[in-house]
Amino acid sequence: MTQQQFDALTKLLRLRAGPTLDAVRLHLVDGMPVPDAARAADVDYQLALKAVYRAKRGLALAISAMT
16 A cells, blocks of 8 residues: 555544554555554554554445445
């Protein structure tokens, strides 16, 4: 995912800026594994994992609505 796509996703899902969103970006844009992204963003692994899941689910719903 590109940074531009990620920015659009955050607007679509109304995600708030913060360390958890930083972890999601590190995973989705930079390809960093979730545990590493969580450590780099200084957030709990489970919190980062749930946020990544929500973002991916929102993306999937957006894509399915368009087809």
